Amino acid sequence: xxxxxxxxxxxxxxxxxxxxxxxxxxxxxxxxxxxxxxxxxxxxxxxxxxxxxxxxxxxxxxxxxxxxxxxxxxxxxxxxxxxxxxxxxxxxxxxxxxxxxxxxxxxxxxxxxxxxxxxxxxxxxxxxxxxxxxxxxxxxxxxxxxxxxxxxxxxxxxxxxxxxxxxxxxxxxxxxxxxxxxxxxxxxxxxxxxxxxxxxxxxxxxxxxxxxxxxxxxxxxxxxxxxxxxxxxxxxxxxxxxxxxxxxxxxxxxxxxxxxxxxxxxxxxxxxxxxxxxxxxxxxxxxxxxxxxxxxxxxxxxxxxxxxxxxxxxxxxxxxxxxxxxxxxxxxxxxxxxxxxxxxxxxxxxxxxxxxxxxxxxxxxxxxxxxxxxxxxxxxxxxxxxxxxxxxxxxxxxxxxxxxxxxxxxxxxxxxxxxxxxxxx
Amino acid sequence: xxxxxxxxxxxxxxxxxxxxxxxxxxxxxxxxxxxxxxxxxxxxxxxxxxxxxxxxxxxxxxxxxxxxxxxxxxxxxxxxxxxxxxxxxxxxxxxxxxxxxxxxxxxxxxxxxxxxxxxxxxxxxxxxxxxxxxxxxxxxxxxxxxxxxxxxxxxxxxxxxxxxxxxxxxxxxxxxxxxxxxxxxxxxxxxxxxxxxxxxxxxxxxxxxxxxxxxxxxxxxxxxxxxxxxxxxxxxxxxxxxxxxxxxxxxxxxxxxxxxxxxxxxxxxxxxxxxxxxxxxxxxxxxxxxxxxxxxxxxxxxxxxxxxxxxxxxxxxxxxxxxxxxxxxxxxxxxxxxxxxxxxxxxxxxxxxxxxxxxxxxxxxxxxxxxxxxxxxxxxxxxxxxxxxxxxxxxxxxxxxxxxxxxxxxxxxxxxxxxxxxxxxxxxxxxxxxxxxxxxxxxxxxxxxxxxxxx
Numbered sequence: 001x002x003x004x005x006x007x008x009x010x011x012x013x014x015x016x017x018x019x020x021x022x023x024x025x026x027x028x029x030x031x032x033x034x035x036x037x038x039x040x041x042x043x044x045x046x047x048x049x050x051x052x053x054x055x056x057x058x059x060x061x062x063x064x065x066x067x068x069x070x071x072x073x074x075x076x077x078x079x080x081x082x083x084x085x086x087x088x089x090x091x092x093x094x095x096x097x098x099x100x101x102x103x104x105x106x107x108x109x110x111x112x113x114x115x116x117x118x119x120x121x122x123x124x125x126x127x128x129x130x131x132x133x134x135x136x137x138x139x140x141x142x143x144x145x146x147x148x149x150x151x152x153x154x155x156x157x158x159x160x161x162x163x164x165x166x167x168x169x170x171x172x173x174x175x176x177x178x179x180x181x182x183x184x185x186x187x188x189x190x191x192x193x194x195x196x197x198x199x200x201x202x203x204x205x206x207x208x209x210x211x212x213x214x215x216x217x218x219x220x221x222x223x224x225x226x227x228x229x230x231x232x233x234x235x236x237x238x239x240x241x242x243x244x245x246x247x248x249x250x251x252x253x254x255x256x257x258x259x260x261x262x263x264x265x266x267x268x269x270x271x272x273x274x275x276x277x278x279x280x281x282x283x284x285x286x287x288x289x290x291x292x293x294x295x296x297x298x299x300x301x302x303x304x305x306x307x308x309x310x311x312x313x314x315x316x317x318x319x320x321x322x323x324x325x326x327x328x329x330x331x332x333x334x335x336x337x338x339x340x341x342x343x344x345x346x347x348x349x350x351x352x353x354x355x356x357x358x359x360x361x362x363x364x365x366x367x368x369x370x371x372x373x374x375x376x377x378x379x380x381x382x383x384x385x386x387x388x389x390x391x392x393x394x395x396x397x398x399x400x401x402x403x404x405x406x407x408x409x410x411x412x413x414x415x416x417x418x419x420x421x422x423x424x425x
Numbered sequence: 426x427x428x429x430x431x432x433x434x435x436x437x438x439x440x441x442x443x444x445x446x447x448x449x450x451x452x453x454x455x456x457x458x459x460x461x462x463x464x465x466x467x468x469x470x471x472x473x474x475x476x477x478x479x480x481x482x483x484x485x486x487x488x489x490x491x492x493x494x495x496x497x498x499x500x501x502x503x504x505x506x507x508x509x510x511x512x513x514x515x516x517x518x519x520x521x522x523x524x525x526x527x528x529x530x531x532x533x534x535x536x537x538x539x540x541x542x543x544x545x546x547x548x549x550x551x552x553x554x555x556x557x558x559x560x561x562x563x564x565x566x567x568x569x570x571x572x573x574x575x576x577x578x579x580x581x582x583x584x585x586x587x588x589x590x591x592x593x594x595x596x597x598x599x600x601x602x603x604x605x606x607x608x609x610x611x612x613x614x615x616x617x618x619x620x621x622x623x624x625x626x627x628x629x630x631x632x633x634x635x636x637x638x639x640x641x642x643x644x645x646x647x648x649x650x651x652x653x654x655x656x657x658x659x660x661x662x663x664x665x666x667x668x669x670x671x672x673x674x675x676x677x678x679x680x681x682x683x684x685x686x687x688x689x690x691x692x693x694x695x696x697x698x699x700x701x702x703x704x705x706x707x708x709x710x711x712x713x714x715x716x717x718x719x720x721x722x723x724x725x726x727x728x729x730x731x732x733x734x735x736x737x738x739x740x741x742x743x744x745x746x747x748x749x750x751x752x753x754x755x756x757x758x759x760x761x762x763x764x765x766x767x768x769x770x771x772x773x774x775x776x777x778x779x780x781x782x783x784x785x786x787x788x789x790x791x792x793x794x795x796x797x798x799x800x801x802x803x804x805x806x807x808x809x810x811x812x813x814x815x816x817x818x819x820x821x822x823x824x825x826x827x828x829x830x831x832x833x834x835x836x837x838x839x840x841x842x843x844x845x846x847x848x849x850x851x852x853x854x855x856x857x858x859x860x861x862x863x864x865x866x867x868x869x870x871x872x873x874x875x876x877x878x879x880x
């Protein structure tokens with residue numbers, strides 16, 4: 001029964017998905033819902049609403065408040081004693097472009113030779129059936145940034161945003177150009193960090209006045225297609241995301257962004273706390289992997305667990321990542337630890353909801369439960385940052401999502417080893 | 426002096442004579458620091474034996490747990506008001522590479538895998554450990570008091586592992602856990618066959634892996650039989666007995682067969698674990714623990730029957746194909762089947778938060794309706810880990826007579842917000858959140874890092 005209805009829902013969704021263009025537009029939704037009685041963190045202010053009502057209509061939040069009447073025709077979802085938050089958003093992953101890191105044939109996030117560089121775009125290889133979508137959705141993640149990884153150029157290419165839905169995960173293309181500073185990326189430019197910065201500056205300079213006829217690439221110059229991509233980036237209103245860890249490199253990234261009038265996002269930012277005043281002044285958000293508190297390289301000697309707290313305190317917009325594609329769900333552990341080391345709770349939740357919702361290309365209001373926002377929400381059995389709690393229900397764009405995954409199927413299969421039906425489930 | 430100069434000969438002779446101690450040269454020089462007696466008063470105590478005591482007192486005296494109870498007399502001990510705090514046994518990580526893969530991670534510090542032969546049983550990872558690795562004090566700030574350092578998994582036989590006390594020391598000998606058995610790291614699956622297959626050497630397949638194990642164990646069994654036989658033959662008057670030719674790798678394997686060295690076997694897949702159990706039966710050794718055992722839940726009954734521990738991550742999966750079937754309920758299902766379940770880190774980040782890893786494993790179980798509470802879940806990172814190291818009579822629980830290795834937390838250790846306040850090893854307070862003078866700083870960190878990495 002359940003199976004067949006799920007299957008028909010799936011087919012219906014396929015039909016809906018087929019009718020859409022590349023990006024999911026957030027239409028074609030079923031029922032209207034009233035989620036009643038929960039403690040609601042709208043992310044539009046720091047204090048939660050108690051025993052509040054959230055109305056969901058046509059895939060969006062249509063109203064939120066403590067004393068709302070439930071209109072006729074709304075399906076009531078009891079949430080008394082529960083905590084309701086926007087769905088969690090991971091700000092750096094390879095979801096849908098990297099299935100099993102150790103198996104090259106399942107990885108499309110990186111090119112090591114041909115087509116590496118600013119012209120590379122991950123958009124054509126997104127696998128909506130990636131196993132990790134359901135696994136991480138089960139732990140409250142509803143959306144993510146999907147980024148290429150540097151292959152043999154400091155600039156890795158273009159990323160996309162997705163929703164963790166089994167149907168049509170793609171939300172937007174051309175969401176940012178990704179790249180990296182630091183020793184690893186400097187290997188692509190002869191081994192010097194300085195040469196790397198020079199390459200980026202030269203490339204951006206050439207891209208400004210690029211035209212197909214006049215450009216004659218010399219040795220070490222970007223190709224025609226790369227320069228065209230860089231020019232497209234300069235004209236687009238999207239961020240340049242540069243991985244940078246050492247304080248001086250973060251400073252160089254900020255300068256580069258100023259000189260070329262770019263919107264910068266620092267990825268990693270191990271020593272960003274040292275540059276927090278400059279980052280705040282320049283309005284540069286930082287994607288922090290809270291748990292990465294080790295001095296694992298000579299550019300990360302200033303690693304510390306309170307990086308996120310210090311950045312927040314200085315007025316820098318903080319975004320979180322769980323740090324690993326298979327486990328972007330760790331972002332709530334990251335947020336919890338940020339709180340343990342001094343970040344206010346509401347700010348930590350914001351770094352995994354409203355902040356990424358506004359920095360990256362998502363529909364207006366994503367990451368909040370404000371009126372008009374996409375209805376991405378999670379009903380938790382308690383504080384969502386506590387690892388002992390879990391999502392009980394989860395909605396993306398107004399549709400309840402399955403919280404089953406391949407892992408829960410394995411659990412069900414093996415929970416009773418004496419079962420004669422072990423191999424037939 | 427002679428044993429220092431000729432450890433191989435002595436150890437080979439010792440094998441014949443059955444002398445346990447002479448087999449392990451490079452002995453520990455650790456001795457407990459002088460510590461004042463302490464009465465930790467009024468904490469919520471998770472004993473590590475499955476019990477939870479409310480508002481209990483624990484008295485530490487002369488490096489041991491002297492008393493556990495309610496309203497204990499101080500007996501001259503310094504009294505610590507622990508009301509509102511939680512007390513657990515010291516956290517034990519059975520799978521770490523600290524010191525062998527230290528931070529910073531650069532080629533000159535990468536000392537964990539002797540990737541030159543699929544059988545490197547001859548190497549001892551303690552000779553790679555850098556005691557100034559800043560990751561040690563970070564692990565201490567996470568409550569880790571004992572950790573097993575293992576060589577990497579590139580080889581079928583990675584070499585000997587070593588159990589350390591997480592104490593600051595200029596030498597590794599000063600960290601070695603006195604009397605702890607050494608271990609032998611073995612690795613199944615993808616890693617050995619990938620590393621050597623890529624060099625067009627054996628093993629290039631899983632059958633090559635097993636053949637490599639069997640050949641080495643066959644030789645070890647044969648050599649041990651020869652040695653035993655030689656020992657039983659009466660000496661001829663004019664000829665002194667000839668010691669066997671020195672062979673470091675063989676010494677380690679023979680040490681396993683004689684029960685003096687414990688097997689810790691990196692093995693992801695259930696079917697491969699089952700083969701390794703059979704290899705053990707063929708040559709006469711017992712596996713202490715399967716590590717990274719992401720599929721233990723598929724054979725939890727077999728593991729219970731064989732008395733083999735599983736050292737598992739809470740939720741790692743899918744980074745390579747042999748980890749693809751990793752599930753968050755693994756730890757709970759293994760435990761539920763009556764097998765020994767351990768949460769391990771294999772990570773310099775994870776080792777700082779093994780309490781949180783245990784919390785995730787506990788929550789995954791509860792979410793599926795399996796009832797595991799904190800009192801039980803703490804055993805995954807304490808007493809069960811001690812069992813796999815053969816140290817459960819000495820550490821791993823808060824019981825009278827055991828070493829005073831305890832951690833005081835500022836809240837429920839299963840809460841993400843809780844932090845370690847104090848760490849005691851053999852009764853000495855090695856870490857205190859509120860006392861900067863009680864937070865070890867390695868040489869490397871001086872004027873380079875934020876002391877304690879913000880821990």
